[in-house]
Amino acid sequence: MTARATLLRLLAHDSFKRGDFVLSSGAHSPYYVDARLTTMSPDGLRAVGELGLRTILAQGWTPDSVGGLTLGADPISCAISYYSADSAHPVRAFTVRKEAKGHGQGRLIEGPFRSSDSCVIIEDVVTTGASALRAIDAVRAAGARVLGVLAVVDREEGGRELIERTGVRPVCLTRVSELANLGA
Numbered sequence: 662m663t664a665r666a667t668l669l670r671l672l673a674h675d676s677f678k679r680g681d682f683v684l685s686s687g688a689h690s691p692y693y694v695d696a697r698l699t700t701m702s703p704d705g706l707r708a709v710g711e712l713g714l715r716t717i718l719a720q721g722w723t724p725d726s727v728g729g730l731t732l733g734a735d736p737i738s739c740a741i742s743y744y745s746a747d748s749a750h751p752v753r754a755f756t757v758r759k760e761a762k763g764h765g766q767g768r769l770i771e772g773p774f775r776s777s778d779s780c781v782i783i784e785d786v787v788t789t790g791a792s793a794l795r796a797i798d799a800v801r802a803a804g805a806r807v808l809g810v811l812a813v814v815d816r817e818e819g820g821r822e823l824i825e826r827t828g829v830r831p832v833c834l835t836r837v838s839e840l841a842n843l844g845a
Contacts, residue, residue: 664712669835671699671708672814673843686789694837696785696813700736710740712834713811714748717741717781720832722808725778728755728770728800730792733785737813741783753778757796769799776804784812787833790820797829814840 662670675698682693699705717724728738735756742754755772774780780800784793793810800807807829815821815833824831 664708664715665834667704668699668708668712668813669839669843671702671705672696672835673840675699675702675705677837677840677843684788686791692837692841694786694814694816694840697733697736700733700740700785700813706736706740706743709737709813709834710744713737713741713783713813714744714752716832716834717752717811720809720830722781723750723779724752724781724808726753726755726772726774726805727781727783727811728772728774729757729783729796731756731758733792734783734796737785737811738783755780757799759795770803774800774803774805778805779808780805781808782810782829784810786814786816787812787820787824787831788816788818790823790831793820793824793831794827797824797827 676695678693682690700709727741738754742752745752753773755774758769782793782796797807810831812833814835816837821831
């Protein structure tokens with residue numbers, strides 16, 4: 662089974678839930694995608710690491726690092742970084758905090774991130790695009806260059822298009838309509 666087929670199966674079976682949910686945007690939805698249930702599992706980590714890195718390279722992106730807003734992006738970024746370890750161009754992972762630490766070094770971006778990096782922003786589920794845009798702003802403010810956004814699931818609610826309007830190209834590994842069809 663391919664990495665994409667594995668990821669789709671896991672997301673549809675483990676992460677896609679039907680019911681009455683309130684999203685972080687405050688909107689109500691008849692379904693919820695908790696991608697972490699997939700991206701934090703052994704098979705999910707392997708699939709998203711392989712597929713994520715392959716997809717990044719297929720876009721012609723050669724990032725120094727990958728990362729996004731904690732917590733959804735963290736396992737995906739780390740899986741991609743791990744999967745890249747034996748490649749010609751290993752990729753470091755970082756995480757963007759929701760706000761800078763109030764102690765220690767007071768960082769907003771954690772991990773081996775460098776201000777000279779070319780980065781791919783990682784997102785687990787794109788709904789409004791707000792989390793990806795916050796990560797883009799943080800990385801750019803730190804001096805790095807954003808090559809694009811890689812998301813695991815596009816909820817197909819306008820977030821991908823909002824990101825595109827900022828001049829950053831988003832690429833999504835799956836769409837919620839695919840998960841709904843598999844999970845039906």
